[in-house]
Amino acid sequence: MQAQNYAKDSLQIKVYTQITYKSKEAKDIKLIKVFCDYCSDEQTSKIGYAALRRSYDERYDPENILINGKKKLAIIIRIDKSDFLAMNEEIENEKSP
Secondary structure (H helix, E strand, O other): OHHHHHHHHEEEEEEEEEEEEEOOEEEEEEEEEEEOOOOOHHHHHHHHHHHHHHHHHHOOOOOOOOOEEEEEEEEEEEEEHHHHHHHHHHHHHHHOO
């Protein structure tokens, strides 16, 4: 029951990131794609940045580490609809002088 209420009141946005490893060390993390048809460019940027932070936190998770190579991560970001709308206001406030 709780999960249904959560799903009804929130948005789920999928983001792909990629971590490049060399000798088991994370050398680069980059954003591949934010899947959000209803996001503005600024919202897409903020969501992408949040996904990059999550990828950074997961870079040394044992299931993600490669000796050498590129690991793609699918990150699901869930955001409350009211917080999503508040993001618009925050962006507008940042644009105002």
